[in-house]
Amino acid sequence: MASGWQFSSVPGFPSFGEPKWIPACASAPAGERERLEDRRKLRILVIDDEQLIAETVEEILKHEGFDARAVFTSAAAMVLAEEWQPDIVLSDVIMPGLNGIETGIRIRELAPQCRVILFSGQAATVDLLEKARSQGHRFEILAKPIKPEQLVSVIRGRS
Amino acid sequence: MSALRNSLSRKLTVMNMLVSGGALLLASLAFFAYDLITFRSNLINSTSVQARIIGTNAVSTLIFNDPPSAEKTLSALRASRHIVYAGIYTPDGQFFSGYWRQQETFPPVSLPALSPQETEHYWFQDHQFALVQIIAFQNKPVGFVYITSDLEAIYSRLRSYAIILLVIVGASLTAALALSRVAQRAVSQPILRLADTAALVSRERDYSVRATATGDQDEVALLVDAFNEMLVEIQKRDSALQESEQQFRSLADSIPQLAWMAEATGDLFWYNHRWYEFTGTTPEQMAGWGWQAVHDPITLPEVLIKWRASLATGEPFEMIFPLRGANGEFRDFLTLAMPVRDAQGQVVRWFGTNTDITEQRRSAEALRQTEKLAATGRLAASIAHEINNPLEAVINLVYLARMQPANVAKYLTLADQELDRIAQITKNTLGFYRDSTSRTDINISQLLQEVLALYNGKLLFKRITVRPEYAQGLHISGFPGEIRQIFANLIANAIEALPTNGLITIRAARSWLPDGSHRRAIRITFFDNGTGIAPEHRRRIFEPFYTTKKDVGTGLGLWLTLSLVAKHQGVLRMRSNIRPGNSWTIFSLYLPEAPITN
Numbered sequence: 001m002a003s004g005w006q007f008s009s010v011p012g013f014p015s016f017g018e019p020k021w022i023p024a025c026a027s028a029p030a031g032e033r034e035r036l037e038d039r040r041k042l043r044i045l046v047i048d049d050e051q052l053i054a055e056t057v058e059e060i061l062k063h064e065g066f067d068a069r070a071v072f073t074s075a076a077a078m079v080l081a082e083e084w085q086p087d088i089v090l091s092d093v094i095m096p097g098l099n100g101i102e103t104g105i106r107i108r109e110l111a112p113q114c115r116v117i118l119f120s121g122q123a124a125t126v127d128l129l130e131k132a133r134s135q136g137h138r139f140e141i142l143a144k145p146i147k148p149e150q151l152v153s154v155i156r157g158r159s
Numbered sequence: 160m161s162a163l164r165n166s167l168s169r170k171l172t173v174m175n176m177l178v179s180g181g182a183l184l185l186a187s188l189a190f191f192a193y194d195l196i197t198f199r200s201n202l203i204n205s206t207s208v209q210a211r212i213i214g215t216n217a218v219s220t221l222i223f224n225d226p227p228s229a230e231k232t233l234s235a236l237r238a239s240r241h242i243v244y245a246g247i248y249t250p251d252g253q254f255f256s257g258y259w260r261q262q263e264t265f266p267p268v269s270l271p272a273l274s275p276q277e278t279e280h281y282w283f284q285d286h287q288f289a290l291v292q293i294i295a296f297q298n299k300p301v302g303f304v305y306i307t308s309d310l311e312a313i314y315s316r317l318r319s320y321a322i323i324l325l326v327i328v329g330a331s332l333t334a335a336l337a338l339s340r341v342a343q344r345a346v347s348q349p350i351l352r353l354a355d356t357a358a359l360v361s362r363e364r365d366y367s368v369r370a371t372a373t374g375d376q377d378e379v380a381l382l383v384d385a386f387n388e389m390l391v392e393i394q395k396r397d398s399a400l401q402e403s404e405q406q407f408r409s410l411a412d413s414i415p416q417l418a419w420m421a422e423a424t425g426d427l428f429w430y431n432h433r434w435y436e437f438t439g440t441t442p443e444q445m446a447g448w449g450w451q452a453v454h455d456p457i458t459l460p461e462v463l464i465k466w467r468a469s470l471a472t473g474e475p476f477e478m479i480f481p482l483r484g485a486n487g488e489f490r491d492f493l494t495l496a497m498p499v500r501d502a503q504g505q506v507v508r509w510f511g512t513n514t515d516i517t518e519q520r521r522s523a524e525a526l527r528q529t530e531k532l533a534a535t536g537r538l539a540a541s542i543a544h545e546i547n548n549p550l551e552a553v554i555n556l557v558y559l560a561r562m563q564p565a566n567v568a569k570y571l572t573l574a575d576q577e578l579d580r581i582a583q584i585t586k587n588t589l590g591f592y593r594d595s596t597s598r599t600d601i602n603i604s605q606l607l608q609e610v611l612a613l614y615n616g617k618l619l620f621k622r623i624t625v626r627p628e629y630a631q632g633l634h635i636s637g638f639p640g641e642i643r644q645i646f647a648n649l650i651a652n653a654i655e656a657l658p659t660n661g662l663i664t665i666r667a668a669r670s671w672l673p674d675g676s677h678r679r680a681i682r683i684t685f686f687d688n689g690t691g692i693a694p695e696h697r698r699r700i701f702e703p704f705y706t707t708k709k710d711v712g713t714g715l716g717l718w719l720t721l722s723l724v725a726k727h728q729g730v731l732r733m734r735s736n737i738r739p740g741n742s743w744t745i746f747s748l749y750l751p752e753a754p755i756t757n
Contacts, residue, residue, distance in 0.1 A: 049620070050548050050551075050552065052552045052555075052556075052573065052577070053548065053551050053552050053555065056552060056555030056556055056558075056559055057555060059555075059559055060555060060558060060559060060562075063559075063562055063563075094544070094620060095620070096620055096621060096622060096659050097659070119551075121543060121544035121545075121546075121547035121548050121551070143547075144547040144548065144550070144551045145547055145550040145551040145553075145554050146551070146554075147554060147558075148554070148555060148558040149558075
C-alpha cells in the first residue's frame with residue numbers, strides 16, 4: 001500500500017491523504033487562474049450507466065478526500081465536464097449512446113488536460129486502448145471489478 | 160403381288176412383257192383387221208365377177224327361155240365351194256333356174272327387191288353374203304342373178320389368224336422375257352449392289368466403304384454418287400463424334416470426381432478411370448447394376464429408391480452417400496446425375512458424378528467446432544461483463560459498509576441484491592454447459608426466459624423492450640444445450656440489429672412443420688424492429704463466414720444455428736423489411752415436438 005494510505009489499518013474511518021493542489025486544465029483562461037488556485041481537491045467525474053456503481057464510487061472518492069461527482073449517461077457527463085472542468089474522468093466503457101472511449105475523447109476536447117481513466121467489465125482492454133491511442137489519447141484502462149483501494153492508488157499514483 | 164412389290168427385276172420384267180406384248184397385240188390386230196377388210200372386199204369382187212359371168216352366159220337361155228341350159232351354166236359354180244345358192248330370175252322377178260350347193264332341190268328363193276337405179280346390190284346377213292345383179296342385153300335388163308355365199312372362208316381365215324397370233328405373241332413374249340432378263344440386270348444389279356453396300360455400312364458401322372460406280376451416266380450412277388457423298392459426310396461426322404467422345408472421355412478421366420453413364424433403364428455402362436481406381440473394381444464387376452457392391456448396405460436401400468424414382472420421373476438425382484474404396488474405407492460422396500434427353504425430350508441416358516466430400520464434411524465439422532468455441536468465448540465475455548458489474552458494486556458497497564458503520568445495513572442489503580443478480584446469471588449460464596448427448600424434455604418458455612435473462616445486461620444497455628408471448632405448456636424433445644444455443648444466437652442477432660429503444664417480440668405457439676409433413680411442431684418467432692436485412696444479404700446470411708458486422712462476429716452464427724435446427728429436424732425461415740420507418744426482421748423457428756428416429 002502506498003504510504004499515507006492507512007485506512008485499512010484504521011477500521012471505521014480512513015485517513016485522508018494529503019490533498020494536493022493540481023493545476024487544472026492549462027487551457028483555462030488566465031483570468032480564471034485565481035479561482036482555480038483556490039481548489040484544494042482533485043475533481044473527479046464518475047460516469048457509469050450502472051447507477052449503483054457510479055454512486056458508490058462517488059461516495060468512496062468523496063470519502064477519500066476527492067471532489068467527486070457521479071453521472072449516469074455520457075450526455076450528462078459532457079454537460080458537467082464543460083461547466084465543472086474536472087481533473088480526472090473515470091468512465092465505464094460500455095454505455096448506451098456514446099461509449100466510454102468516445103465520451104473521453106469528447107471531454108478532452110472540452111478539457112484537454114483531463115486525465116481519462118476507463119474501467120470496463122469486458123476483458124478486451126488492449127483493443128480499447130489501441131483505439132484511443134490511434135486518436136492520440138493515452139487513456140488508462142482498469143478492469144472491473146477493481147478494489148476501491150486500488151482505484152484510489154491509481155488515481156493518486158500519477159498525480 | 161407382294162412378290163412383285165418386293166422385286167425390282169420382276170417389276171422390270173413384267174413391265175417389259177406388258178409393253179412388248181401390248182405392242183405386238185396391237186400391231187397384229189391392226190394387220191389382221193386390214194387383211195379381213197381386204198379379204199371381204201375381194202369376196203365381194205369375186206362374187207360380183209362370178210355373177211357377171213353367170214349373167215353373160217344366161218342371156219341366151221333367158222332370151223330363148225331355156226332353163227336346163229341355164230342350170231348347166233349354174234352347175235359350173237360347184238367349183239366355188241362357198242356358193243350356197245345361185246338363182247336366175249326373169250326381169251319380173253320370177254324364178255327361172257337355180258343351183259344349190261346341197262344336192263337336194265330346195266324351193267326357189269324369192270328375189271329380194273332391188274331399187275330401180277341399181278345394177279348390183281349386196282349385203283351380209285345370217286353369216287351369209289348375198290348379191291343381186293341385173294342381167295343386161297343390149298342395155299336392156301333381161302333378168303337377175305342372185306347369189307348367196309357362206310362366210311366360212313372368212314371364219315377359217317380368222318381361226319388361222321388367231322392361231323398365228325397366239326404363236327407369234329407367245330414366241331415374241333418368250334423372246335422378250337429372255338431379252339429383258341439380260342437387259343434388266345444392267346439396271347437392277349447396280350441398285351442391288353448399292354443396297355448390299357448400304358447393308359454393310361449399317362451392319363459394320365464402317366463408313367469408309369464406297370459403292371462401286373457403274374461406269375454409266377444414268378440415274379443409278381447419280382444415286383451411287385449421292386450415296387457415296389452421303390457416306391463421306393457421315394464419315395466426317397462419325398470421326399468428329401468419335402473425337403468428341405474421345406475428348407469427353409479424356410476429360411472425364413482427368414477430373415478428380417468419379418463419373419459414369421447409364422442407359423435410360425438405369426444400367427450403368429461406362430465409368431471413368433477414377434471410379435475403377437477408387438473402388439478397385441473391374442468393368443465386368445460394375446456393369447449394369449454391379450455398383451451396388453461398393454455401397455454401404457445401410458444406405459443402399461435409400462439409394463436404390465431414389466435412383467429408381469429419378470429413372471421413373473426423369474428428375475435429376477442428388478444424394479450424399481458413402482462408397483467403399485479399394486482399401487475398404489468408406490468415403491462420403493455427393494452424387495449428382497443429370498438426364499440426357501433427345502430431341503423429343505425422351506431420356507436417352509444419364510450422366511453422373513460422385514464428388515468426394517469427406518474432407519469438406521470434416522472441415523465443416525471443424526468450422527462448427529470453431530464457431531462453437533467462438534460462441535463460447537463471446538458468451539464467456541458476456542457473462543464476465545454481466546458478473547463484473549454487480550461484483551464491482553458489491554466490492555464498493557462492502558468498502559463503504561466498512562467505512563461508514565452507521566450505514567452498514569443499507570449497504571449490505573444493496574450488496575445482497577447484487578449478489579442475487581450474480582447467482583441468477585451463473586445459474587442460467589450453467590445450462591449452456593450441460594451435457595447434450597441425449598434428448599430430454601425441454602420447456603420452451605422456460606428456456607427462452609433463461610436465455611433472455613442472460614442478455615439482460617445488453618437489453619438494458621440498449622434499452623430494448625422485450626415482449627414475450629408464450630402459449631402454455633410448450634414442450635419438445637431435444638438437446639437443451641443446442642436449443643439454448645439456437646435461441647441465444649437468434650436473440651443476440653436481434654439485439655445486434657436494434658438501435659437503442661428497440662423492440663423484440665418473441666412468440667411461441669403450437670403449430671405444424673411447414674414442410675408439408677403435417678408434423679406437430681412449436682413455432683417460435685423472433686421479431687425485431689431493427690434496420691432489417693437488405694435483400695442482397697438475405698440469401699447469404701446462412702452461409703458460413705458471411706457477416707455484415709466484421710468486428711463482432713465470425714459469420715458462422717446463423718450457419719451454425721441452421722445446422723442445429725436441421726439436426727432437430729426443424730425449419731428456420733427469415734423475412735425482413737428495410738423500408739425506413741417500418742423496418743423489421745422475423746426469424747420463424749419450427750421445432751418438431753418429437754423427432755422422427757430411424
